[in-house]
Amino acid sequence: xxxxxxxxxxxxxxxxxxxxxxxxxxxxxxxxxxxxxxxxxxxxxxxxxxxxxxxxxxxxxxxxxxxxxxxxxxxxxxxxxxxxxxxxxxxxxxxxxxxxxxxxxxxxxxxxxxxxxxxxxxxxxxxxxxxxxxxxxxxxxxxxxxxxxxxxxxxxxxxxxxxxxxxxxxxxxxxxxxxxxxxxxxxxxxxxxxxxxxxxxxxxxxxxxxxxxxxxxxxxxxxxxxxxxxxxxxxxxxxxxxxxxxxxxxxxxxxxxxxxxxxxxxxxxxxxxxxxxxxxxxxxxxxxxxxxxxxxxxxxxxxxxxxxxxxxxxxxxxxxxxxxxxxxxxxxxxxxxxxxxxxxxxxxxxxxxxxxxxxxxxxxxxxxxxxxxxxxxxxxxxxxxxxxxxxxxxxxxxxxxxxxxxxxxxxxxxxxxxxxxxxxxxxxxxxxxxxxxxxxxxxxxxxxxxxxxxxxxxxxxxxxxxxxxxxxxxxxxxxxxxxxxxxxxxxxxxxxxxxxxxxxxxxxxxxxxxxxxxxxxxxxxxxxxxxxxxxxxxxxxxxxxxxxxxxxxxxxxxxxxxxxxxx
Numbered sequence: 001x002x003x004x005x006x007x008x009x010x011x012x013x014x015x016x017x018x019x020x021x022x023x024x025x026x027x028x029x030x031x032x033x034x035x036x037x038x039x040x041x042x043x044x045x046x047x048x049x050x051x052x053x054x055x056x057x058x059x060x061x062x063x064x065x066x067x068x069x070x071x072x073x074x075x076x077x078x079x080x081x082x083x084x085x086x087x088x089x090x091x092x093x094x095x096x097x098x099x100x101x102x103x104x105x106x107x108x109x110x111x112x113x114x115x116x117x118x119x120x121x122x123x124x125x126x127x128x129x130x131x132x133x134x135x136x137x138x139x140x141x142x143x144x145x146x147x148x149x150x151x152x153x154x155x156x157x158x159x160x161x162x163x164x165x166x167x168x169x170x171x172x173x174x175x176x177x178x179x180x181x182x183x184x185x186x187x188x189x190x191x192x193x194x195x196x197x198x199x200x201x202x203x204x205x206x207x208x209x210x211x212x213x214x215x216x217x218x219x220x221x222x223x224x225x226x227x228x229x230x231x232x233x234x235x236x237x238x239x240x241x242x243x244x245x246x247x248x249x250x251x252x253x254x255x256x257x258x259x260x261x262x263x264x265x266x267x268x269x270x271x272x273x274x275x276x277x278x279x280x281x282x283x284x285x286x287x288x289x290x291x292x293x294x295x296x297x298x299x300x301x302x303x304x305x306x307x308x309x310x311x312x313x314x315x316x317x318x319x320x321x322x323x324x325x326x327x328x329x330x331x332x333x334x335x336x337x338x339x340x341x342x343x344x345x346x347x348x349x350x351x352x353x354x355x356x357x358x359x360x361x362x363x364x365x366x367x368x369x370x371x372x373x374x375x376x377x378x379x380x381x382x383x384x385x386x387x388x389x390x391x392x393x394x395x396x397x398x399x400x401x402x403x404x405x406x407x408x409x410x411x412x413x414x415x416x417x418x419x420x421x422x423x424x425x426x427x428x429x430x431x432x433x434x435x436x437x438x439x440x441x442x443x444x445x446x447x448x449x450x451x452x453x454x455x456x457x458x459x460x461x462x463x464x465x466x467x468x469x470x471x472x473x474x475x476x477x478x479x480x481x482x483x484x485x486x487x488x489x490x491x492x493x494x495x496x497x498x499x500x501x502x503x504x505x506x507x508x509x510x511x512x513x514x515x516x517x518x519x520x521x522x523x524x525x526x527x528x529x530x531x532x533x534x535x536x537x538x539x540x541x542x543x544x545x546x547x548x549x550x551x552x553x554x555x556x557x558x559x560x561x562x563x564x565x566x567x
Contacts, residue, residue: 006042006060006250007224008035013217016248023206024188024244025104025181028068031247032061043246044254045094046267054270056254059094061247064101066168071102073173074166078133078156082107082179085189085417087126087134088235089113089142090160093257096235097243099135099163104187107179111189111201112235114548119145121199127152129189129201129417135160183207189417190237190355193306193549201417202355204237209244212359212383212411216245221275221301221327228253229271231264231278233549237355238305242277259550261285261292268295274321277303280313281550284482287313289506296320296346300327305351305360307551308448308466311372312473312480314348318368321346344368352377352448356426357434358411359383362446374470375447377438384409386431389440394429402449402462405438406431437464454554456487459495463487463530465554472500475523479516481505484544484552485532488561497533497565501557503544504537513537534564 008016012034016022022030032038041058049055059067080086080103088099088110096112103110111129113122119141126134126142133156134142146153181187185206191199228251232239246253254271256264259282268276269292276299283304286292299321322342345368351360364378380387388396389403397403412432415423426433437450449464456463465485472483482503487496502516517535524531538544545553 006035006037006040006252007222007226008037008248008250010218012036013222013249017214017217021180022210023181023183024204024209024240025107025185025206026178027210027244027248028061028064028101029105029178031250032065035061035250037250038062040250042250042252043094044252044271046254046256046270048266054266056267056270061250064098064247067098068101068105069173070166070168071098071163072105072177073168073171074163075102075106075108076173077166077171078158080106080108080132083109083186084132085109085111085129087111087113087129087131087136087154089115089117089122089134089136089139091115091137091257092234092259094234094255095160097240097255099160100188100240104181105178106174107181107185109186109189111191112240113191114233114235116548117191117199125191125199125201126154133157135163137161181206184414186414186417188240190235190240191548192355193547193551199548200422201419202237203414203417204240204355204358205414208411208414209237209241209358212361212381212409213241213245215382217248220245220249220251222249222251225274225298226251227271227273227298228275228277229256229264229268229273230254231256231259231276231282232305233259233279236306236549237358238277238279238353241359242303265292265295268292272298274298275301275303277305279306279550280304280309281546283309283313283317287316288481291316291320293320298322299346300324300342301346302348303351304349305353306549308352308375308377309348309350310470310473311366311374312470312475312477314350314366315372315474318345318348318366318370323347323367350377352434352436352446354434356413356432357407357409358413361387361407361409361411362448372474374474375449375467377446377448379444379446380407383411387446388431389438389446390428390431390433394431399440399442402437402439402464404428404452405434405436405446405448407434408432451554454486456485456496456498458487458497458530460530463496463498465498467527468498468500468524468529468532471523471527471529472502472520475527476516476519477505479504479508479511479519482544484554484557486554486557486561488558488564490533490565494565498530499534499536499561499564500532501536501538501544501561536561 038061188204300323352362353360362377385408521531
């Protein structure tokens, strides 16, 4: 069981909030220098032994630093210099984070790549970034691909196991190691999910990626009993953000290498987390079927980011666990404020964020007592200088009017790597466009309706897919486990028509697509929303394509079903 003595003392955490040089490129160094418990294990990897038992292996701050330095000597011996972009294509878990620490300690730029990315897309992405080298668990597919185009081959393509086995005593580190970052230095490149096309390469800046996270040093739950399970993809900004927070706090954290429930639930039972952070992909599985009562017995908070979660899944998860009586919006409540008897059930913090935003900039908290409020993502968080809903000219629209969600915040990305034109396309009238369609109510709450590329343009006007999905999952719960709503072309002159690709509940029985459509359209009519022109029932995983980060590929669904109304 994790040792709570790893948590940084309150004075140390306060001092980190005002350190002018602290950032995403050197947070481990600051944790090493400030936390007196640097030798206590707190970051846990996991595996299953030959008897099927979960084994947790803890790493202290000094352990992390030793691994960082060993990896860094390998990179240095292979000619990696400050500013060099390097591709990192390794399996999820702690491993990609160690490569991040090593490369940033050299001042280099890790291009973190989810190893589930399709090889042809990966090759195009690496070429766009212009990496000087690639470290991968399986470099074979890249080596063969570069044989067809040797001019673009990086200087090295190496096995990740070679880096892990490197003898740190053979090579020396630079005299100025670890590298001292300037505020605007690039510390990582994070690819988008690819849900709207070829992944974009989002820049994370040293100071920018730390901006907005300072309040977590006091306000993120870090009581002696707290433990975090991180289910984020750790090649993604979300996974890096939670790891940064955990390291600076000394918060006991298990870094998961697999997001599927069959793997997650046994680790939950062994680790007994009080907090679980994930993309919706795992929350969907945990909320389906029999609830994970034993693994979630001590959970007080679920943290979601990336895609917004659906009420139909949230309402089941908040039945689990227990929470201190005063635990509301943990980033706004000082540590130690809740000391009353625990309440049954947990809270679900649904954060709307992205790599480009730097963190979740909107957050809605749901508890068992919270009334349903579909698609509400709450108010803008304190890291946001200004949030607004804009028209196409960059002017604010009245409350209740649908428009483009936009923010002004120091946490936003400096832009897209090697693509200033793409960067400019997301800038409007001083704001950064998040790529979302939303509206705001008179109390300052924002409602997330869709991604701009996913809006369904029908003859009767735009149909927003997320409120439709909300109704299908929450109000057709006996039939629908998960779904994705997209627009496909109608006949000539008809515009787009909304369809739903639906995963059925395991116990839904022998129902047809027409049965689901009839039930869904009644619920949609009752909710005052557009109805569906067709339902497609998922028969295999291939029918519900996911991107590298677990998001449903709506563009792929649109392509597959583009001709269903032809003729």
